[in-house]
Amino acid sequence: MRDTGAPAARRPGGSGRLLGSRARLRWVHLILGGALLMPYFLLAQVVVGVIAGTNALASTPLTFIAYGVSVPLAAVTGLLGLVRQMSVVAVRALCGVPGERLAEGPARSWAARGRTAAWWSLHLGIGALVSGMSLAVPPMAVVLLLLPFVSALRDMPVGSGLLSTAADPYVSPFLGIGLLVGLVLCAAGAGALLARLAPVLLGPTPADRLAAAEERAADLAVRNRLARELHDAVGHALSAVTLQAVAARRVLDSDPAFVREALAAIEDTTRRTVGELDTVLGLLRDGDPARPDAAPAPTLAADLDGLLARTRAAGTTVTSRQDPGPAGDWAQLPEIASREAYRIVQEGLSNALRHGAGPVELHIAVTDARDAPGGKDGTHRELEITMTNPPGTGEALPDRTTGGRGLHGAAERAALLGGTVEAGPHAGLWRLRAVLPLGGGTGGGSR
Structure with missing residues (x-):
């Protein structure tokens, strides 16, 4: 007997889950989260730089410390009631989460505000990491792919370790492809994780259901x-x-x-x-x-x-x-x-x-x-x-x-x-x- 079930026919394959329209929209959602974290990150860099007595941008450890400080700062603003309403709109449009599983209107109770702050921290924090990878990985992957064919690149000190122009020219293309695949996997995994957590953190509370x-x-x-x-x-x-x-x-x-x-x-x-x-x-x-x-x-x-x-x-x-x-x-x-x-x-x-x-x-x-x-x-x-x-x-x-x-x-x-x-x-x-x-x-x- 032929199965004519429509849901099975529409189920995306492996490539669809990684590169389909839903995955791409979730990637955009993560990049927006990274962009929203930038004001908090810049403020944290100034504070960390003043405490350390140096420019935080010149030090990789201080940069990660500034990132760690910026996420709690974002969580504080996540307590504002309108943040949930804005987040729900973005999740419905970009993450493919059914609207009935998300709350309507701004967060009114402190329980709802706390859950929204947790979501805001995850969205901005994970989004910043994926955004940074999206900016850094493609150029490096292109360099590694071209390394065997452009001798001038081998004379340029770019990257470090295996992921640098000092890598074996015959291995570097595989490393470049691996970087791109890793970026796609990270973005798809992070997007799927946020889509799964959205109903938990942005879903209606008992007070919302009562209202x-x-x-x-x-x-x-x-x-x-x-x-x-x-x-x-x-x-x-x-x-x-x-x-x-x-x-x-x-x-x-x-x-x-x-x-x-x-x-x-x-x-x-x-x-x-x-x-x-x-x-x-x-x-x-x-x-x-x-x-x-x-x-x-x-x-x-x-x-x-x-x-x-x-x-x-x-x-x-x-x-x-x-x-x-x-x-x-x-x-x-x-x-x-x-x-x-x-x-x-x-x-x-x-x-x-x-x-x-x-x-x-x-x-x-x-x-x-x-x-x-x-x-x-x-x-x-x-x-x-x-x-x-x-x-x-x-x-x-x-x-x-x-x-x-x-x-x-x-x-x-x-x-x-x-x-x-x-x-x-x-x-x-x-x-x-x-x-x-x-x-x-x-x-x-x-x-």
Whole structure:
């Protein structure tokens, strides 16, 4: 059987690992590290030269001492938070390390800064060695390769020991080739080592993972909020308009007055829904819910009567009992509770329109809950919404396709306020019951 696995077909051979594009990019990455070490190296040379009382460039041991001093200096600057972000960008572009294995953003914790400093030291320190070899080895290798053919080179004192113009002319070409192969092996090995260490030293810390999880949770919360708003506003409007149109079509010839009423309700529903949809899309587009031209969010006080009227225009009988309690007016409810309560009632009516059969009974009341924190006397107020209707027969609309998102969204709305939503069969009817805590008072200024 022929193996058609793509990864095996793309696997580079030995020459590819040493001279392929990835190896060359890693070599460039190392040379950049050497270039970044130069300011630290020059500073270390000055300090070492002053202490030794001589020019550090004139002494090979002092040069290596200056190199040893420059690497810790670089490690100190590696503690800066932005160094990790810069290093990650370079590693992704040049070392072939998958982005998901590297951290996002600057290092914030000291653990992440320490790991970044270690990476910075390795990158600059190893890069300086490879850069020095890349500058020194090729010219010497060329001299050794030409030594048998250019007699003038043998009179020039270049290099030392075997790697010099004093080497055997018949052996020097092999030494030159060996130098070039050794340089390639060192560069490829150093590049592979850094690529292997990058996820360890530049990968996300537990704090980074926690921050990423919190960011994803915040994004998900925003998406869920937008999904709830779109579902409740558009879903209810489509259900109401569909039933209103169906009812109007059935009595088109026998009851023109009802048809006119249904068409007016459709016009009002679509106009209001376009405004709500524009608000939600504006929030999705630029994240600004407070635009001056945005339609205000519907509330119990301002919009409940219109919602009930539009539902009745679809031919569904809705009986409503409203008891604002001590407040005496829905306008005294906290604004956020009034908004969420309106959406919960809207979803309950949408379910009744789509899946119910028969009249809908709605009861909204503010009640006192005992033995609970919130009020001075051990009580707090709750907004209780109860909606019942006979279960449907499947004739009102085609089969349900929403997957229960509306009831799930209503439960999320209640949970955000510390309340609950229950939906299911009760005494032969379908019942939706929501309880929203209002705290110890019903001040209208609360948001």
